[in-house]
Amino acid sequence: MKVAVIQSSYVPWRGYFDIIDDVDLFVYYDDVQYTRNDWRNRNKIKTTNGTTWLTVSVKDVALSQKIFETELNYATKWNEVHIQQIHNWYKKAPFYALYFDELAELLTQKEQTISMLNKKLTGWLMQKLFINTKIMCSSEFKLEGTKTQRLVDLLTKVSATNYLSGPSARDYMDESFFRESGIGLEYKAYDYAAYPQIYGDFIGEVSVLDLLFNAGPDAREFMKSRTPSLVVL
Numbered sequence: 001m002k003v004a005v006i007q008s009s010y011v012p013w014r015g016y017f018d019i020i021d022d023v024d025l026f027v028y029y030d031d032v033q034y035t036r037n038d039w040r041n042r043n044k045i046k047t048t049n050g051t052t053w054l055t056v057s058v059k060d061v062a063l064s065q066k067i068f069e070t071e072l073n074y075a076t077k078w079n080e081v082h083i084q085q086i087h088n089w090y091k092k093a094p095f096y097a098l099y100f101d102e103l104a105e106l107l108t109q110k111e112q113t114i115s116m117l118n119k120k121l122t123g124w125l126m127q128k129l130f131i132n133t134k135i136m137c138s139s140e141f142k143l144e145g146t147k148t149q150r151l152v153d154l155l156t157k158v159s160a161t162n163y164l165s166g167p168s169a170r171d172y173m174d175e176s177f178f179r180e181s182g183i184g185l186e187y188k189a190y191d192y193a194a195y196p197q198i199y200g201d202f203i204g205e206v207s208v209l210d211l212l213f214n215a216g217p218d219a220r221e222f223m224k225s226r227t228p229s230l231v232v233l
Helices: 014-022 078-090 096-108 114-128 147-157 167-171 176-181 208-222
Strands: 002-006 025-028 042-047 050-055 134-137 162-165 184-187
Touching: 002 014, 002 147, 014 114, 014 208, 025 114, 042 078, 042 208, 050 078, 078 096, 078 208, 096 114, 096 208, 114 134, 114 208, 147 176, 162 167, 167 184
Parallel strands: 002 025, 002 162, 025 134, 162 184
Antiparallel strands: 042 050
């Protein structure tokens, strides 16, 4: 069974969903430290002036606070701002009407934590991208070890035979733990075709919302990497 383990992100980019689609089980790594001003609570959308951030407000956190413990701060009305920004910048996109009302309704509903929000929105986006991968959370398990050892412990507990990682992890991954455990290891290749996009030159490093609003039901054609994953074990 091929497994991927990644921290949740706010309306992630298409590579995130490509990884989910490539595995049998996707695990949110939600019992690790929350990092401020990271992909956990923000992402980019395209505008006439390049890109702009959509940032979710969270309550003040301690350095040791975990992702699944991090509560949202609705006093700033960030969700209303995001709904308006998405409307302003995508109302002229060809498939705006197909997705906007549902997305706005989801953002209107108030979740308690960033994990709950991200999982809800990612689940909705998976449906629109026709992804049926099974989902779990690392907080469901009592994990041992640190860094790579802890990850391999999680993979062992879910009976993984192969692990699919993002490419940047190779800089710090201790591959010896995978060799010792007999779990295969491969790194995802992020190589994507451009798709029709409003507002000038193509920008690929934005939320998958951009892909949906611009490509609609054909979004999956632009979601899959053109280069196979790098198998190392």
